[in-house]
Amino acid sequence: MILLVPVAAIGRSTLALLATIGQVAIYVGLVLSHILRPPFYFREFFSALLTIGYFSLPVVGLTTLFTGGALALQIYSGGARFNAESVVPQIVAIGIVRELGPVLTGLMVAGRVAASIAAEIGTMKVTEQIDALTTLSTNPIKYLTVPRVLAATIALPLLAAVGDIIGIMGGYLVGVTRLDFNAAVYLTTTVDFLVAKDVVSGLVKAGVFGFIIAMMGCYHGMNSGRGAQGVGRATTNAVVSASILILAANYLLTELFF
Amino acid sequence: MIELRDVHKAFGSNKVLRGVNLTIPRGESMVIIGGSGTGKSIALKSILGLVKPDSGTILLDGVDVAKAERDAFLARFGMLFQGGALFDSLSVWQNVAFRLLRGTQKRPVDEARAIAIEKLRRVGLKPDVADQFPAELSGGMQKRVGLARAIAAEPEIIFFDEPTTGLDPIMSGVINALIREIVTEMGATAMTITHDMSSVRAIADKVAMLHDGVIKWTGPVGEMDASGDPYLDQFIHGRAEGPIEAVR
Numbered sequence: 001m002i003l004l005v006p007v008a009a010i011g012r013s014t015l016a017l018l019a020t021i022g023q024v025a026i027y028v029g030l031v032l033s034h035i036l037r038p039p040f041y042f043r044e045f046f047s048a049l050l051t052i053g054y055f056s057l058p059v060v061g062l063t064t065l066f067t068g069g070a071l072a073l074q075i076y077s078g079g080a081r082f083n084a085e086s087v088v089p090q091i092v093a094i095g096i097v098r099e100l101g102p103v104l105t106g107l108m109v110a111g112r113v114a115a116s117i118a119a120e121i122g123t124m125k126v127t128e129q130i131d132a133l134t135t136l137s138t139n140p141i142k143y144l145t146v147p148r149v150l151a152a153t154i155a156l157p158l159l160a161a162v163g164d165i166i167g168i169m170g171g172y173l174v175g176v177t178r179l180d181f182n183a184a185v186y187l188t189t190t191v192d193f194l195v196a197k198d199v200v201s202g203l204v205k206a207g208v209f210g211f212i213i214a215m216m217g218c219y220h221g222m223n224s225g226r227g228a229q230g231v232g233r234a235t236t237n238a239v240v241s242a243s244i245l246i247l248a249a250n251y252l253l254t255e256l257f258f
Numbered sequence: 259m260i261e262l263r264d265v266h267k268a269f270g271s272n273k274v275l276r277g278v279n280l281t282i283p284r285g286e287s288m289v290i291i292g293g294s295g296t297g298k299s300i301a302l303k304s305i306l307g308l309v310k311p312d313s314g315t316i317l318l319d320g321v322d323v324a325k326a327e328r329d330a331f332l333a334r335f336g337m338l339f340q341g342g343a344l345f346d347s348l349s350v351w352q353n354v355a356f357r358l359l360r361g362t363q364k365r366p367v368d369e370a371r372a373i374a375i376e377k378l379r380r381v382g383l384k385p386d387v388a389d390q391f392p393a394e395l396s397g398g399m400q401k402r403v404g405l406a407r408a409i410a411a412e413p414e415i416i417f418f419d420e421p422t423t424g425l426d427p428i429m430s431g432v433i434n435a436l437i438r439e440i441v442t443e444m445g446a447t448a449m450t451i452t453h454d455m456s457s458v459r460a461i462a463d464k465v466a467m468l469h470d471g472v473i474k475w476t477g478p479v480g481e482m483d484a485s486g487d488p489y490l491d492q493f494i495h496g497r498a499e500g501p502i503e504a505v506r
Contacts, residue, residue: 039360124345131308132343136357136407137332 027219031149034142044147052113052148052214053155057162059108064163067100068092068170076179088179089189092171094198098257101164102202103250105156106209110242114217117148118238121221122231130222145218149211156210157203164202201257208253209246216242259284260305260415260447265314267300274300275311276471282464284319287441287448289458289479291493292468293502298451301468302417305449306335318415329362336408336446338437340420342400344392344407351388354378354406363411377406381436398429405433409440416441418450422457434460455494458482467493469502 075091121144124130133140168190175181217238224234260282267275274297282288290298303309305316307323316323323331344353354374358365365373375385381402392400401421408416421437422430434457441448441461450461458465459479466476467490475487482494492500 041360127341128339128343129345131303132337132339132345134308135306135332135335135337137329137361137363138356 023223024215024219027222028215030141031145031215031218034139034146035150037142039142041143041147044143045151048148048151049155051116052109052152052210053158056109056112056155056159059112060105060159060163061166063104063108064096064101064167065170067104068096068167068172069174070170071095071100071167072171072174072179076175085179088171088175088181089186090193092175093168093190093194096167096171097164097194097198097202099202099250099254101167102156102160102205102209103246105160105163105206106213106246106250107243109152109156109159109210110213110216110246111239113152114213114220114238114242115235117214117217118221118224118235119231121218122224122234125222125224126226126231140222145214145222148218149214152210152214153207154210156206156213160203160206161199164199197257201253204257205250205253208249212245212249213242216245259317259319260449261315261317262301262305263315263317265301265304265316266312267297267304267309268312273471275304275314278314278468278471278473280466280473280476282447282449284447285445287438287450287461287463288466289450289452289462289464290466290468291452291455291458293493294453296468297471298468299419302419302449302451306332306337306417333357333363333411334414335417336411336413336415337417338401338404338408338419338421340423342392342397342404344400344403346392348391349388350378350383350390350392350395350403351375353392353403354388354410356407357411373410374406377410378403380409380440381406382432397424398426398433401425401429401433402436405436405440409444412444413446415447415449416444418448418452418461420452420454421450421461422452422454427456430454430456431460437461455496458494469493 072088072092075088076085079085079087121130124144130140133143172183172186172190175186176183220234220238220241224230262278262280265275265278266273278297278301290301292298300309304311305323307328318326318331318334345356348356351371351374352359354377355370357363358370358373359367371388375388378385378387383399383402383406387395387399392403395403418437421433425433437448437450438461448461450457452458462479464476465479465482467474467487469489474489475485477485482490485491488501492502
């Protein structure tokens with residue numbers, strides 16, 4: 001009998017995981033069903049766009065700037081082993097635009113925004129503000145979730161585009177000042193090498209990451225437990241689940257665009 | 259008229275409501291009393307559809323609330339939440355006028371603001387409070403703003419969830435008096451849940467005692483002291499000894 005204890009524990013965990021997946025799927029379906037139906041809360045949408053997009057610019061800019069610089073040094077170091085130091089501009093560009101730009105933007109915004117959304121909505125739930133919304137004839141999903149999901153889905157590609165430019169600039173600065181690349185040649189090589197698909201695939205990824213971030217923040221906030229501990233757990237879960245889903249979605253989308 | 263017929267609700271193995279039967283006639287103020295965790299809030303939230311009962315029927319003017327058109331149904335209600343439940347991100351007047359700024363009861367912004375300021379005045383707050391945020395107000399002021407929000411759209415039915423919790427006795431008296439005045443003035447049907455016996459005596463036309471998931475006693479507030487019901491007697495006199503088990 002005692003041998004069945006670990007089996008039962010695995011079974012319970014599996015059932016709990018499947019139940020959570022089911023709940024998230026139902027929640028996503030509910031949100032999607034509300035996106036195109038009025039009323040539309042434009043004020044909440046623009047407010048979320050400002051919070052998620054504009055206020056994330058410094059974090060995204062600094063992250064991609066330093067990553068672009070580090071990437072240039074690493075590629076130079078690796079390329080030197082087979083006399084291919086000259087590929088630095090091309091590899092930095094493709095690495096940032098197709099992969100690191102959207103992924104780093106997604107992960108940094110997940111840390112900043114998913115946590116903030118989950119904490120805000122979780123606190124609203126604990127203090128009965130969500131119930132108050134309902135009694136005031138306002139659907140909480142429509143008022144709280146839809147504007148944030150739309151804003152994040154639109155803001156992330158814009159942030160990733162800015163991140164791409166700053167990341168390439170990081171590589172350029174290191175390439176020109178530290179690795180003795182000619183400035184004009186570096187830029188020309190970068191522009192000539194990139195094709196539209198590189199940029200578009202990265203921006204599509206970022207849009208999907210934005211959807212995941214806002215959805216996880218809202219889902220965990222709406223399902224927050226009671227008290228400070230409940231809100232804290234919801235915040236942690238939002239960041240962890242958003243980060244894991246971003247990395248998983250990144251692989252699947254990379255396969256798709258491969 | 260609000261009617262609850264054999265309403266049951268359980269959370270897992272915890273049976274909170276075990277067959278609640280209660281009628282609140284139109285225009286009357288019913289106060290539900292009972293210890294913590296006896297299901298008062300769940301009964302109230304079941305009527306509003308915030309909690310779905312496992313079985314039983316809740317009728318509003320003879321119509322099953324589960325089948326009612328949601329927006330029209332909710333438009334008939336106002337509610338004062340225990341902690342106020344004011345929206346932190348909105349100013350006081352935007353909180354009060356929330357319902358008037360969106361949805362089917364939407365008004366022009368200037369008109370909604372004027373109504374909000376009038377309702378704030380009605381609950382004893384000056385117009386300069388209108389542009390402040392909830393976090394800048396004291397607990398008593400937040401309750402008043404919550405009350406102003408509950409009455410802003412002139413609802414037919416108003417619910418009060420522990421209206422005096424966390425307030426000093428004087429402020430409790432002020433809020434009780436305000437609730438009584440407003441309910442009488444508006445001719446609204448009111449349902450209040452509370453532990454506070456001074457609230458009960460100030461607000462109630464009728465009282466219902468909820469214990470162990472069922473209504474143990476109900477009757478006019480004037481008959482409460484001579485009810486002879488051991489549960490009600492123990493509760494209103496705050497005795498540790500009696501049929502209600504007190505955890506020490």
